[in-house]
Amino acid sequence: MWPPVPPIDFPFDVQKVGNKIETEFQIIDNSHRLLALNLNYLFEENDQITRKRAWGLSGGSGIWQDSPEKSSIPVGNAMRLYAGKWLPDKKLQPAPLAIKLNISRIDNNSIKPLIQKEISTHEIGLSSFGANHLEKQLLVFPLEIGRYKLSVEVLSTSPEFNQTPITFEITFPHGGK
Numbered sequence: 001m002w003p004p005v006p007p008i009d010f011p012f013d014v015q016k017v018g019n020k021i022e023t024e025f026q027i028i029d030n031s032h033r034l035l036a037l038n039l040n041y042l043f044e045e046n047d048q049i050t051r052k053r054a055w056g057l058s059g060g061s062g063i064w065q066d067s068p069e070k071s072s073i074p075v076g077n078a079m080r081l082y083a084g085k086w087l088p089d090k091k092l093q094p095a096p097l098a099i100k101l102n103i104s105r106i107d108n109n110s111i112k113p114l115i116q117k118e119i120s121t122h123e124i125g126l127s128s129f130g131a132n133h134l135e136k137q138l139l140v141f142p143l144e145i146g147r148y149k150l151s152v153e154v155l156s157t158s159p160e161f162n163q164t165p166i167t168f169e170i171t172f173p174h175g176g177k
Contacts, residue, residue, distance in 0.1 A: 059088025
């Protein structure tokens, strides 16, 4: 199906400034209401060396920090659940990585910018982890049914990323996160 429908996972080469992901995607139903953009640090399942490397690069398990923005979001609004951010483990020094994120809505061949944000991913802790990946939830927001364009560009990076594959994911947030 083109454009694809979330969840979508893209390999993301973050080793060089200027590297970019550009794609279109679509939302075809409102059952999820919210979309999440994640950065995933991959490692070999059952390989403690690659897992430890990914853990250190990512900044480790996140601690939820409420944001002052939260009080300005009406109670009952789905976005209120997500105001704030995951802070990295203070004992770890995550590898610096900054990205520029743009999402636009495509309507009748016109493009309307919706989200334009620069994100220092090293300031965000992990929101989840699995058998072969560590996940950073970068942004959660509502999107209506429609067609969208996504651009993610590396603004600054670190040489430490040369041994850890990274993916960028358009998906739905986990319950409670």
